[in-house]
Amino acid sequence: xxxxxxxxxxxxxxxxxxxxxxxxxxxxxxxxxxxxxxxxxxxxxxxxxxxxxxxxxxxxxxxxxxxxxxxxxxxxxxxxxxxxxxxxxxxxxxxxxxxxxxxxxxxxxxxxxxxxxxxxxxxxxxxxxxxxxxxxxxxxxxxxxxxxxxxxxxxxxxxxxxxxxxxxxxxxxxxxxxxxxxxxxxxxxxxxxxxxxxxxxxxxxxxxxxxxxxxxxxxxxxxxxxxxxxxxxxxxxxxxxxxxxxxxxxxxxxxxxxxxxxxxxxxxxxxxxxxxxxxxxxxxxxxxxxxxxxxxxxxxxxxxxxxxxxxxxxxxxxxxxxxxxxxxxxxxxxxxxxxxxxxxxxxxxxxxxxxxxxxxxxxxxxxxxxxxxxxxxxxxxxxxxxxxxxxxxxxxxxxxxxxxxxxxxxxxxxxxxxxxxxxxxxxxxxxxxxxxxxxxxxxxxxxxxxxxxxxxxxxxxxxxxxxxxxxxxxxxxxxxxxxxxxxxxxxxxxxxxxxxxxxxxxxxxxxxxxxxxxxxxxxxxxxxxxxxxxxxxxxxxxxxxxxxxxxxxxxxxxxxxxxxxxxxxxxxxxxxxxxxxxxxxxxxxxxxxxxxxxxxxxxxxxxxxxxxxxxxxxxxxxxxxxxxxxxxxxxxxxxxxxxxxxxxxxxxxxxxxxxxxxxxxxxxxxxxxxxxxxxxxxxxxxxxxxxxxxxxxxxxxxxxxxxxxxxxxxxxxxxxxxxxxxxxxxxxxxxxxxxxxxxxxxxxxxxxxxxxxxxxxxxxxxxxxxxxxxxxxxxxxxxxxxxxxxxxxxxxxxxxxxxxxxxxxxxxxxxxxxxxxxxxxxxxxxxxxxxxxxxxxxxxxxxxxxxxxxxxxxxxxxxxxxxxxxxxxxxxxxxxxxxxxxxxxxxxxxxxxxxxxxxxxxxxxxx
Numbered sequence: 080x081x082x083x084x085x086x087x088x089x090x091x092x093x094x095x096x097x098x099x100x101x102x103x104x105x106x107x108x109x110x111x112x113x114x115x116x117x118x119x120x121x122x123x124x125x126x127x128x129x130x131x132x133x134x135x136x137x138x139x140x141x142x143x144x145x146x147x148x149x150x151x152x153x154x155x156x157x158x159x160x161x162x163x164x165x166x167x168x169x170x171x172x173x174x175x176x177x178x179x180x181x182x183x184x185x186x187x188x189x190x191x192x193x194x195x196x197x198x199x200x201x202x203x204x205x206x207x208x209x210x211x212x213x214x215x216x217x218x219x220x221x222x223x224x225x226x227x228x229x230x231x232x233x234x235x236x237x238x239x240x241x242x243x244x245x246x247x248x249x250x251x252x253x254x255x256x257x258x259x260x261x262x263x264x265x266x267x268x269x270x271x272x273x274x275x276x277x278x279x280x281x282x283x284x285x286x287x288x289x290x291x292x293x294x295x296x297x298x299x300x301x302x303x304x305x306x307x308x309x310x311x312x313x314x315x316x317x318x319x320x321x322x323x324x325x326x327x328x329x330x331x332x333x334x335x336x337x338x339x340x341x342x343x344x345x346x347x348x349x350x351x352x353x354x355x356x357x358x359x360x361x362x363x364x365x366x367x368x369x370x371x372x373x374x375x376x377x378x379x380x381x382x383x384x385x386x387x388x389x390x391x392x393x394x395x396x397x398x399x400x401x402x403x404x405x406x407x408x409x410x411x412x413x414x415x416x417x418x419x420x421x422x423x424x425x426x427x428x429x430x431x432x433x434x435x436x437x438x439x440x441x442x443x444x445x446x447x448x449x450x451x452x453x454x455x456x457x458x459x460x461x462x463x464x465x466x467x468x469x470x471x472x473x474x475x476x477x478x479x480x481x482x483x484x485x486x487x488x489x490x491x492x493x494x495x496x497x498x499x500x501x502x503x504x505x506x507x508x509x510x511x512x513x514x515x516x517x518x519x520x521x522x523x524x525x526x527x528x529x530x531x532x533x534x535x536x537x538x539x540x541x542x543x544x545x546x547x548x549x550x551x552x553x554x555x556x557x558x559x560x561x562x563x564x565x566x567x568x569x570x571x572x573x574x575x576x577x578x579x580x581x582x583x584x585x586x587x588x589x590x591x592x593x594x595x596x597x598x599x600x601x602x603x604x605x606x607x608x609x610x611x612x613x614x615x616x617x618x619x620x621x622x623x624x625x626x627x628x629x630x631x632x633x634x635x636x637x638x639x640x641x642x643x644x645x646x647x648x649x650x651x652x653x654x655x656x657x658x659x660x661x662x663x664x665x666x667x668x669x670x671x672x673x674x675x676x677x678x679x680x681x682x683x684x685x686x687x688x689x690x691x692x693x694x695x696x697x698x699x700x701x702x703x704x705x706x707x708x709x710x711x712x713x714x715x716x717x718x719x720x721x722x723x724x725x726x727x728x729x730x731x732x733x734x735x736x737x738x739x740x741x742x743x744x745x746x747x748x749x750x751x752x753x754x755x756x757x758x759x760x761x762x763x764x765x766x767x768x769x770x771x772x773x774x775x776x777x778x779x780x781x782x783x784x785x786x787x788x789x790x791x792x793x794x795x796x797x798x799x800x801x802x803x804x805x806x807x808x809x810x811x812x813x814x815x816x817x818x819x820x821x822x823x824x825x826x827x828x829x830x831x832x833x834x835x836x837x838x839x840x841x842x843x844x845x846x847x848x849x850x851x852x853x854x855x856x857x858x859x860x861x862x863x864x865x866x867x868x869x870x871x872x873x874x875x876x877x878x879x880x881x882x883x884x885x886x887x888x889x890x891x892x893x894x895x896x897x898x899x900x901x902x903x904x905x906x907x908x909x910x911x912x913x914x915x916x917x918x919x920x921x922x923x924x925x926x927x928x929x930x931x932x933x934x935x936x937x938x939x940x941x942x943x944x945x946x947x948x949x950x951x952x953x954x955x956x957x958x959x960x961x962x963x964x965x966x967x968x969x970x971x972x973x974x975x976x977x978x979x980x981x982x983x984x985x986x987x988x989x990x
Contacts, residue, residue, distance in 0.1 A: 080931075082137050082151040082204055085121050088114070089197040093190055100186040105179045107189055112172035115196065119165040122158060129155050130549055134268075136206065140934070149936070152206035152268055155553035159402060160203040160331050163409045167323035168196045170529040174417050175315050177526035178424060187228060192319060195221045199324045203331055208255040208265040215251060215292075215328065219244040222325045226312045236308035239614065243305045244325075247295030251332075254288035257281050271338040286340040289332065290349060297329025297383045300357040304610040307376040314420030317372060321379045322413035330383065330405060333390050334398070334558040341393055341559045348479045350391025355490040357384030362497035366504070367601040371419040371429040374501060375412065378455070382408050385494055388487065389470050392477045398555035399564035400469035403547070407454060407466040410537040414451035415505075417530035418444055422509065424526075426516045431504070436514035441521050445510040447534040454537040456502040456587070457495060457580065462540040464580070465569055467495060471576035492579050492586075499587025504594060542569050638758075645765050652768035665778040677711045694739050694746055702732050718877050719803040726885035730970065733892035737977040740899070798953055799874035807879065808955040808962070812937040815958075816922050819965045823915050826965070829972035830911045851897035855890075862890040870963055874953060880963035887963075888970030895978045911972040918964030925958040 227237030361381030438445035457467030705728030712721035873879030
């Protein structure tokens with residue numbers, strides 16, 4: 080259960096962010112950092128179990144019909160990545176209070192960072208392919224929002240990052256489907272434990288798709304161009320994305336699936352080749368940068384490539400080297416990003432050509448930058464030195480093809496030489512020379528402290544790397560169980576790797592000393608611009624291709640929207656008449672006495688509706704159509720549907736009246752006579768086709784098997800006699816939850832519109848109507864009482880949360896119609912956001928409450944207490960209450976948005 084507690088704790092931290100920022104402002108980062116450390120402490124409780132070669136698991140049935148479980152599993156590999164996410168996350172949270180301005184949106188930044196950490200934790204702890212994919216996509220979406228927030232210029236890079244990583248997500252989804260179908264399970268632990276079950280092309284197609292997904296997320300060539308563009312994000316976001324989260328997701332995926340695909344030349348050789356080429360390309364591009372964040376971005380591309388290449392060597396030593404260097408990279412990259420943010424914050428520039436002599440005013444910043452740069456360059460005694468030695472030793476042992484070890488080691492040394500050169504350039508260019516920044520001040524100690532912690536850890540863990548060795552060895556064995564990885568030590572004697580390290584320092588120093596000549600040479604080398612330009616050109620062509628399809632969606636009138644579906648009905652009717660042939664005889668009578676009368680009323684009402692020119696008359700006749708249909712549903716034995724339709728018609732009438740209050744009382748003139756005639760012919764043909772199809776198909780089959788099952792099992796299974804309601808909140812509760820989320824998103828969109836935009840005034844605001852005011856005061860309390868009555872009895876009789884919310888929303892709409900924005904009507908204090916939050920928490924909470932009892936999501940039922948104690952009501956009532964609140968919130972948001980836009984109304988909603 081500890082893994083479930085960890086994820087729930089992280090979600091609770093995210094839920095507390097608004098309260099913390101309201102009380103503490105930007106200083107909310109400190110309690111959030113403590114929360115991250117508490118989560119890491121919970122995971123470390125399981126360390127003895129992990130070192131004993133056991134795993135911590137939790138498994139809940141999520142989708143039983145598909146054999147999908149919400150399963151979590153933590154072994155040493157997952158623990159290492161989880162601790163990186165939480166440890167670096169805690170440092171970033173502690174860094175944010177001094178970096179963020181006092182007037183910035185702290186709530187959004189802290190909330191997104193916390194959710195991002197939660198998504199990464201879910202990704203590395205997932206033990207089901209579908210769960211892994213869900214969290215994988217969450218990281219892509221959250222990174223898009225984090226990169227794109229703030230400045231308008233951040234939009235295109237954020238979109239580019241989303242498109243590239245989402246494309247990889249689609250590849251991962253196809254791989255998940257292939258593996259699940261081919262191996263007969265989506266349980267990740269079972270799949271990885273039996274790699275011999277892989278057989279034939281489908282499984283290897285899945286392996287190729289996994290590579291594409293990982294390469295897009297971890298910015299491997301040719302998908303590397305999105306990562307430098309993501310530097311438009313604020314520094315805390317860049318540091319977290321590059322050090323411990325977004326880009327590490329791809330590395331984790333490769334290490335995890337190496338247990339399945341590793342050992343095969345196609346997998347290992349692809350990783351080795353793509354990784355080392357990316358390492359060299361990224362290092363070359365980093366060396367030619369003058370912007371400090373751009374330099375660090377390309378260096379991230381290079382070091383990720385080095386890790387991916389080492390994973391491709393495919394030996395226990397290479398896996399251990401990759402894991403160790405992943406830890407080192409997280410520490411020095413987080414340090415450097417935070418320190419670059421401090422330099423930019425204090426000096427107002429990130430351009431190396433504009434910075435010099437900063438050590439005179441910022442000695443602590445200079446010291447820790449030099450320490451982190453030494454770790455990145457692989458100098459002793461840092462953990463970067465140990466990691467680089469391990470990488471060189473692993474690369475020499477690559478034996479996929481003749482001379483592959485020598486070639487891999489050469490590319491690794493070349494990447495390391497370039498890394499040494501740009502690390503030296505960073506420190507020399509910023510901190511040496513005369514001070515050219517007048518008025519520069521040293522940053523506060525609390526600003527430097529998070530970076531200092533990471534830098535000191537990187538230095539201390541080098542000589543004491545033996546402390547990490549048991550965990551790294553266990554993680555390497557989890558990544559690819561094929562032998563015991565070597566024991567990690569700071570000093571291995573005079574080895575080939577040490578000689579390569581000495582060569583790296585020598586060549587890197589020469590490259591730095593002759594940096595002027597190197598700069599002139601680098602100007603003639605290609606950049607990533609062609610990749611980004613080609614990608615953008617392809618995206619633009621795709622948008623142009625989709626423009627004809629989207630053109631009707633930009634039409635001002637409804638005709639363009641209606642033309643295609645209305646035209647499709649008679650066409651499909653003709654096709655069906657030809658294809659189906661003679662129909663079977665009816666099995667029961669399809670008509671009832673009185674149907675002809677109702678049909679005649681509908682025809683007369685519709686004839687009046689299409690000819691009336693008064694807006695008020697059109698509203699009345701539209702409501703009459705709904706009333707006649709409601710009566711028809713009652714006669715057909717569907718009172719729930721009839722009541723729902725009736726309430727929708729009443730609420731629609733109120734909404735339309737809110738819209739028409741400031742408009743002309745007459746409808747706009749019709750189009751040309753030819754257009755009217757064409758529309759009439761098309762509408763008539765569509766109506767006749769729909770009527771003929773209904774008449775031909777009604778009554779020609781018995782009740783379907785699902786229908787018989789629901790009618791038979793509704794009472795015994797759920798304890799409710801209202802089949803419609805039990806279907807919505809019990810049998811198909813997951814569908815209802817999805818629809819409720821859609822309603823919640825729509826309501827939030829309406830609230831956002833109300834906050835950002837006020838429609839222009841269209842004449843004088845209408846005064847309150849005394850008759851409607853009296854009617855509202857008289858009817859609203861009754862409507863609320865009846866609404867509660869319908870809600871409570873919904874499981875047994877006609878009613879339910881949706882119907883009850885419609886009636887309560889009608890009372891709200893009537894109040895807005897009566898008072899016309901001149902006074903606060905009854906229920907005027909209802910706020911959309913609290914209603915939505917309460918509704919969603921109820922719906923999701925009822926679903927999650929079933930999991931600790933070993934039941935599938937949303938299947939708690941009546942016996943909802945531990946120990947067999949039964950609740951006095953079915954827990955579906957609570958779920959239905961959540962639906963009630965969400966639907967009411969949507970109605971409140973809609974009628975408030977359509978009401979007279981007074982400053983009081985807008986200000987009230989913002990509160």
